[in-house]
Each structure stands twice: as structure tokens, then as C-alpha cells.
Amino acid sequence: MSDRIFGGFGLALAIFYIWAASIIKDSFMVDVVGPRAFPYIVGTVLALTSIYFIVRPDEEPRWPIMRDLMEILAATVVMFLYAWFLSDVGFIISTTIATAYLTWRLGTEPLWSLVVGVLTAIGIYVVFHLILGLALAEGPLGF
Amino acid sequence: METLYLLADGFSIALTPQNLFLAVVGCFLGTLMGALPGLGPANGVAILIPIAFSLGLGPIPSLILLTSVYYGAMYGGRISSILLNIPGDEPAMMTCIDGYPMAQKGQAGEALSIGGVASFVGAFVATIGLVILAPQLVKIALLFGPAEYFVLFTVAFATLGGVSSTNQAKSAFAAALGLGIAMIGSDSQTGSQRFTFDHIHLYDGIDFLIAIVGLFALSEVLIFLEHHRGGAAGSSSQATKIGRILPDFKMIKSCLPSIARGTGLGFFSGVLPGAGASLGSFLAYSLEKQTVDRDGKTFGKGDPRGVAAPEAGNNAAAGGALVPMLSLGVPGSGTTAVMLAVLLQLNITPGPLLFSKNPDVVWGLIAALFIANFILLLMNVPLVGLFTRVLLIPTRILMPVVAMISFVGIYSITGSTFDVMLMVAFGFAGWILRKLEVPLVPVILGILLGNQMEVNLRRAMTISDGDWLTLVGSPLAIILWMIAIAGFVLPMFVGRRMKARMEAERPE
Numbered sequence: 001m002s003d004r005i006f007g008g009f010g011l012a013l014a015i016f017y018i019w020a021a022s023i024i025k026d027s028f029m030v031d032v033v034g035p036r037a038f039p040y041i042v043g044t045v046l047a048l049t050s051i052y053f054i055v056r057p058d059e060e061p062r063w064p065i066m067r068d069l070m071e072i073l074a075a076t077v078v079m080f081l082y083a084w085f086l087s088d089v090g091f092i093i094s095t096t097i098a099t100a101y102l103t104w105r106l107g108t109e110p111l112w113s114l115v116v117g118v119l120t121a122i123g124i125y126v127v128f129h130l131i132l133g134l135a136l137a138e139g140p141l142g143f
Numbered sequence: 144m145e146t147l148y149l150l151a152d153g154f155s156i157a158l159t160p161q162n163l164f165l166a167v168v169g170c171f172l173g174t175l176m177g178a179l180p181g182l183g184p185a186n187g188v189a190i191l192i193p194i195a196f197s198l199g200l201g202p203i204p205s206l207i208l209l210t211s212v213y214y215g216a217m218y219g220g221r222i223s224s225i226l227l228n229i230p231g232d233e234p235a236m237m238t239c240i241d242g243y244p245m246a247q248k249g250q251a252g253e254a255l256s257i258g259g260v261a262s263f264v265g266a267f268v269a270t271i272g273l274v275i276l277a278p279q280l281v282k283i284a285l286l287f288g289p290a291e292y293f294v295l296f297t298v299a300f301a302t303l304g305g306v307s308s309t310n311q312a313k314s315a316f317a318a319a320l321g322l323g324i325a326m327i328g329s330d331s332q333t334g335s336q337r338f339t340f341d342h343i344h345l346y347d348g349i350d351f352l353i354a355i356v357g358l359f360a361l362s363e364v365l366i367f368l369e370h371h372r373g374g375a376a377g378s379s380s381q382a383t384k385i386g387r388i389l390p391d392f393k394m395i396k397s398c399l400p401s402i403a404r405g406t407g408l409g410f411f412s413g414v415l416p417g418a419g420a421s422l423g424s425f426l427a428y429s430l431e432k433q434t435v436d437r438d439g440k441t442f443g444k445g446d447p448r449g450v451a452a453p454e455a456g457n458n459a460a461a462g463g464a465l466v467p468m469l470s471l472g473v474p475g476s477g478t479t480a481v482m483l484a485v486l487l488q489l490n491i492t493p494g495p496l497l498f499s500k501n502p503d504v505v506w507g508l509i510a511a512l513f514i515a516n517f518i519l520l521l522m523n524v525p526l527v528g529l530f531t532r533v534l535l536i537p538t539r540i541l542m543p544v545v546a547m548i549s550f551v552g553i554y555s556i557t558g559s560t561f562d563v564m565l566m567v568a569f570g571f572a573g574w575i576l577r578k579l580e581v582p583l584v585p586v587i588l589g590i591l592l593g594n595q596m597e598v599n600l601r602r603a604m605t606i607s608d609g610d611w612l613t614l615v616g617s618p619l620a621i622i623l624w625m626i627a628i629a630g631f632v633l634p635m636f637v638g639r640r641m642k643a644r645m646e647a648e649r650p651e
Contacts (some may be wrong), residue, residue, distance in 0.1 A: 049316035084565035106539035134555040
């Protein structure tokens with residue numbers, strides 16, 4: 001069943017892709033095949049393989065139980081929020097929180113998670129910013 | 144003869160103090176990443192590309208650093224295979240079968256050194272093979288026109304699934320997905336905006352590094368979360384009790400023929416499209432078992448030859464895989480795809496012209512591989528105790544740190560939080576694709592090669608004035624089509640059987 005849903009999703013993606021390719025505007029420069037031909041080929045392969053998934057699905061993969069699925073989603077959301085707020089609150093604070101969350105969910109005691117978070121943030125800041133000179137996000141506090 | 148001069152020049156570049164230092168750092172990091180289960184060579188190199196780039200290292204120093212990581216990870220993979228029965232990376236799977244029983248018999252140290260020596264011989268011979276074979280392949284590649292190149296890229300995608308692929312439709316879907324993503328941005332030929340929907344972040348297209356780090360490294364973090372694998376990979380008794388390190392001379396001598404056979408097989412499976420290091424070590428082990436232990440008396444019970452053969456095989460394959468990558472610009476495996484990303488990021492286009500236009504890059508790189516091998520032999524035989532301790536780091540701390548370092552890399556290179564969010568999206572998509580057994584390597588390769596593939600198609604069509612038959616217009620192109628079709632169709636018949644055989648050998 002998963003493969004059929006995946007195939008349906010792939011087919012929708014392929015149709016969208018081919019439609020989006022069809023509205024590519026020509027510029028003043030032209031060549032023989034134009035900017036749309038290759039995307040059409042790619043879209044066709046997407047569509048054909050997706051139809052194959054619907055017709056001949058593989059065995060069901062082992063999906064995680066609901067709780068673990070939520071775990072994955074929550075981690076994705078946390079990482080997403082990390083990126084969202086990175087430049088607003090600065091590298092150290094956001095990295096501390098994100099690391100603490102991930103290490104907590106992987107089984108560290110809550111209080112220790114905070115310690116791991118702080119140490120990771122400071123460690124990366126020292127190694128990559130102070131020693132190696134990489135640009136990290138600066139918040140209002142300057143770090 | 145000319146080759147030797149060029150190689151000597153390469154050594155003079157690679158032996159400068161800065162480059163030598165980077166090689167040592169790269170070998171160390173590589174072995175570390177190879178040893179840790181879950182962080183393979185592809186992940187390791189991918190995370191380090193943006194960092195090497197933002198450090199402002201030049202092309203040759205970056206290449207030296209990252210190829211040392213690549214070779215180092217191939218060496219390091221055996222450590223957790225032998226000590227914990229968990230392969231550190233996929234090619235090290237076969238090393239578990241005899242390595243772990245050796246460790247249980249108290250011969251861990253000997254298994255590690257035999258594996259280290261076998262890795263050294265495999266990688267060293269393969270690097271010599273690279274020196275000999277790559278310039279020959281370049282001569283053939285110079286005959287390629289745009290049409291042949293287009294077909295060559297098709298060959299790369301068709302064979303990428305490898306002979307053990309079970310569902311070719313999924314490989315094809317993955318490749319198309321990657322190619323589709325590569326099309327986003329302004330068209331290199333005419334400048335038309337494609338699939339950008341007037342979104343300014345998309346005008347330059349999607350940076351392949353974002354996709355690679357997201358798909359490989361972040362999805363790995365999610366896999367760890369899903370399985371709650373937060374503990375340390377090893378316990379202190381496993382990681383520190385390695386026994387005597389130097390094997391006796393008799394044991395090394397008995398392994399030499401196995402190492403030689405493993406090296407040969409590994410190198411060829413590395414060079415051939417669609418084989419790669421995993422198949423190299425699998426073939427090396429199976430052949431060795433059939434040659435020296437027909438009745439199954441000692442193999443699987445801790446025979447040192449069963450460690451030597453696959454280790455020589457996977458390291459030789461890693462070297463062999465660089466042949467098509469450097470001379471044709473077409474990688475045959477996930478890890479070499481990441482190495483291709485390194486070159487592209489440095490604005491170096493691999494392929495036949497690389498050898499004439501940037502000989503310093505090619506030969507500096509090859510010299511660095513030789514040097515890396517000696518450093519790695521030193522690190523992996525006498526100093527192996529250093530690396531066994533990393534198995535004590537619990538993954539609940541390690542994986543978040545890995546995720547944060549990948550964020551740092553991408554942010555420092557693009558300076559855009561949009562790109563970091565995009566990377567998270569790729570990480571989640573990578574997790575779903577892995578669950579559905581859609582291979583990720585074709586996606587990456589599609590993103591990397593998509594624009595070149597299209598450019599070659601359009602050039603060929605311009606030359607032929609719109610005649611699509613030009614794609615089958617030369618004997619060379621027809622041969623390449625036949626390879627592509629055979630490579631795509633063959634797994635449909637033998638894929639399941641190969642996969643079943645590989646799974647049957649798998650420990651646990």
C-alpha cells in the first residue's frame with residue numbers, strides 16, 4: 001500500500017512538473033531543443049515509474065509505530081525551527097536548545113542534555129568560529 | 144615515462160608541510176568516521192566539503208584533505224566490524240564474518256592489523272592501477288562527442304543500482320528526481336527561469352551540497368532516532384581488549400595470496416560501473432572462500448584470510464572507483480558521487496580535459512593518495528588503539544553533534560537560513576525515501592550531473608540540427624547504449640538472487 005500511495009504522489013509530482021515545464025518562458029536566445037525538452041523527458045520518466053509503483057508495489061516497508069513516527073516528525077520540526085530562529089537568537093542559544101532536544105530524545109537524562117547542549121554549542125563555536133574562522137549566525141547578542 | 148614525471152610533480156605539491164598536515168588530519172578524521180557505525184565515507188566527506196570550502200583552502204589542499212578522509216573511512220570501517228560485529232560502513236560488512244570470531248578468540252589485535260595491512264596493499268595497488276589505467280581511459284574519452292557523453296551519463300544512471308538492485312523502477316525514479324531538481328534555476332543555455340516560480344532563493348538553483356548533506360547525514364540522524372539507538376556502540380571491555388597487535392610472520396604470509404586475489408577483484412569491481420566497494424568486498428570474500436576453504440571448515444570461524452580478502456577488496460575498489468570518476472567525470476558509487484561533488488564545488492570539472500588542463504590537480508591528488516596510504520598504515524596498525532576508543536562515545540551525544548556540524552557547514556557556506564531549512568526538508572525526504580527503499584545515490588548523482596547531461600544533449604541536437612537519431616549515430620554511442628540497457632535489465636533477473644546471497648552472508 002505504501003508504494004501505491006508513493007506512486008500516486010509521484011504521479012502528481014510528475015504531472016505538476018510537466019505542467020511547470022510547459023510554462024517555462026522562452027528567452028531571446030534560442031537553441032534547437034529549447035529549455036523545455038529535457039524537463040519533459042525527466043517528467044515522463046517520473047510519471048512512468050510512478051505508474052509502475054501503483055501497478056506493481058513492493059512489499060510493505062516496516063514503518064515505525066505511531067509514537068516513533070511522531071518522534072521523527074518532532075525532530076524534523078525542531079531542526080526546522082532551529083533554522084528559522086538561527087539568525088534571530090544567534091548560534092549559541094539556538095544550537096544549545098536544538099542539541100539538548102536531540103540528545104534528550106536519544107536517551108540522555110534531561111539535565112545532562114542541557115549540559116551536552118551547552119558544551120556542544122560552545123565547543124563548535126570555539127573550534128569553528130574562533131579557531132577556524134567560519135562565519136556563524138550572529139544574534140542580537142553577537143554570538 | 145611522462146606519467147612518472149607528472150607524478151613526481153604531484154609529489155612535490157603534496158609534500159609541502161601544509162598539505163602533509165592536511166593529509167594527516169584527513170586520515171585521522173576519515174578513520175574516525177569510518178570506525179563509527181552510521182557515519183560512512185559518503186557522510187563524512189559530505190559534511191566536510193562545505194567546511195573545507197569556507198576555510199578558504201585552495202582546490203588542491205581541499206582535495207588532499209577530503210580524499211584522505213575518503214581513504215581513511217575505508218580503512219576505519221573494519222574496526223567496528225571486527226570488535227563489535229557491526230560494520231562501520233557498508234563495504235566493511237563482509238569483514239564481520241571472520242573478523243568478529245577472531246576477536247572472540249582473543250585475536251582482535253591481529254585481525255585489526257591483518258585488515259590494516261590488507262587495506263594498505265589493496266589501496267596502494269589500486270592507486271598504482273589508477274595511475275596506469277586513467278590516462279588510457281582518457282584517450283578513449285577524448286573521442287567522445289556531446290552525443291556520446293549524453294549516452295555515457297545514461298549508462299551511469301542505468302548501472303548505478305548495481306547488480307544487487309531489486310527494483311530498477313525505484314532507481315530510475317530516484318535518478319529522474321535528481322535530474323528534475325537539477326533543472327531548477329536559470330537555464331544555462333538560454334537564461335530562461337525554470338521551476339523558480341519567481342522565488343528569488345531558487346534563481347541560482349539548489350546547491351547540491353544542501354541536498355547531499357540533508358539526504359545523507361540528516362536522514363541518518365532520523366534513522367537513529369527512529370530506532371532509539373542512543374547508547375554507545377561498544378562497551379569498554381570490547382573496545383580496549385584488543386590483545387597483541389602484531390600478528391606473527393606466518394599469519395601474514397598465509398594471508399598474502401588472499402590479499403593479492405582480493406586486491407585484483409576489488410580493483411576491477413571498483414572500475415566497472417555499478418559495482419563499487421560493497422560488491423568488491425563481497426566478491427573477494429566469496430572467491431576466497433571457494434579457493435582456499437571449499438568445505439567451509441575455517442571460514443566464518445575466525446580465519447584471518449577471511450579478514451584479509453574483503454578488506455583488500457573494498458579498499459582496492461575505493462581506488463578503482465576513482466578511475467571512471469576522474470577520467471570520465473562519471474562516478475559509479477555513492478562515495479565517488481560525493482567526491483565528484485568535491486571537484487564541482489571547487490570549480491573543477493572532471494573528465495578527459497582535466498588531465499590536460501589541470502595536471503597539477505590530478506597528479507597532486509594521486510600523490511596525496513599514495514601519501515595518505517602510508518599515513519593510514521601507520522595510524523591503523525600501531526596506533527589502532529586510539530580509534531577503538533571512539534566506539535565508546537554514545538550515539539545520543541554523537542549524532543546531535545554531527546547534525547549541528549552539518550548545519551554549521553551549510554550555513555557558513557551560503558549564509559542563508561533558507562538553505563538550512565531546505566536541508567532539513569531534504570533530510571526528512573531522505574528518511575522517507577530510505578523507508579520506501581528508493582536509493583538515494585541516483586538522486587544525488589542526478590542533481591550533480593543533471594545540467595551537464597542536458598547541455599550535452601542540447602549540444603548534440605544543435606550539431607545534428609534537431610535530428611534525435613544522432614544519439615545512436617556512432618558505433619561508440621551504440622556500444623554505450625547496449626551497456627546501459629544491459630546494466631539496467633540484468634538486475635531485473637539476477638538482482639533478487641544476488642541480494643539474497645549478500646543478505647545470507649550478513650551477520651546477526
